[in-house]
Amino acid sequence: MRRDWHILSARTLGALALPDACERCFWIRQKIGEPPSPFPSIFSHIDSYSKKVLHAVLAWRQRVPDWFMQFGLNGEPLKPPHFMWFKIPVLGGRLVLRGVPDEILLTPNGTLAIVDYKTARFREADSLRPLYEAQLNVYARIAERFQEPRPDYPFPCDVETLGLIYYDPVTEVDRADKVHAEGFLMEFRACWSPVARRDDWLDELIERAWAILSLPAPPLPNPACKVCEAYRAIASVMGGGS
Numbered sequence: 001m002r003r004d005w006h007i008l009s010a011r012t013l014g015a016l017a018l019p020d021a022c023e024r025c026f027w028i029r030q031k032i033g034e035p036p037s038p039f040p041s042i043f044s045h046i047d048s049y050s051k052k053v054l055h056a057v058l059a060w061r062q063r064v065p066d067w068f069m070q071f072g073l074n075g076e077p078l079k080p081p082h083f084m085w086f087k088i089p090v091l092g093g094r095l096v097l098r099g100v101p102d103e104i105l106l107t108p109n110g111t112l113a114i115v116d117y118k119t120a121r122f123r124e125a126d127s128l129r130p131l132y133e134a135q136l137n138v139y140a141r142i143a144e145r146f147q148e149p150r151p152d153y154p155f156p157c158d159v160e161t162l163g164l165i166y167y168d169p170v171t172e173v174d175r176a177d178k179v180h181a182e183g184f185l186m187e188f189r190a191c192w193s194p195v196a197r198r199d200d201w202l203d204e205l206i207e208r209a210w211a212i213l214s215l216p217a218p219p220l221p222n223p224a225c226k227v228c229e230a231y232r233a234i235a236s237v238m239g240g241g242s
């Protein structure tokens with residue numbers, strides 16, 4: 001059992017916002033922990049590369065990349081917050097929300113723009129959209145309710161803009177100069193998807209999370225989940241019942 005289960009990450013809370021969220025899985029992940037992932041970490045490497053691109057362009061040209069300007073995003077990127085301080089208590093301290101956004105810009109009018117990067121095909125109807133919206137709303141809530149001033153950050157903070165920048169891979173190989181002796185170049189097309197503040201919705205999500213986590217045992221599994229069905233089938237073959 002995790003001792004720190006009261007600390008709820010923006011991503012874990014966001015998963016609960018998905019239409020097919022499994023409350024049992026949420027309880028287990030939060031109370032016991034995530035199983036190790038067999039998937040490669042290439043996407044987090046690309047997200048980190050995206051941050052380096054922004055900082056490299058800033059260093060060379062003293063301004064954010066053109067696509068940021070086209071999206072109406074301007075400002076100075078702040079040093080990424082550390083999860084040890086980018087957190088706030090909620091529900092009277094029963095839970096602590098935390099998370100680390102990919103980018104925070106201090107805009108010319110002194111407000112913050114919080115941006116997450118997604119390396120994925122850009123679709124208006126992204127099935128993970130509720131998760132991303134919850135994540136960004138958590139970041140905004142944390143930024144605006146810091147307990148104490150932080151170097152380089154305004155205090156109090158006002159978050160004016162939230163959104164996602166999708167780096168959509170360009171997969172057509174239409175120019176020979178993308179291929180060279182040591183490998184090949186891959187391009188990403190930047191797409192902007194603003195996210196609205198949804199404070200009441202976030203409050204309801206936090207309340208729901210607390211209600212689930214207050215249960216002494218995990219809630220029933222999602223009946224539509226194929227993974228649980230497979231586990232039950234394996235258990236019955238092994239003689240373990242359901």
Ligand code: SF4
Pocket residue numbers: 022023024025221222223225226227228
């Ligand atoms: S129903 Fe699926 S999602 Fe829920 S606990 Fe079982 S395996 Fe996890």
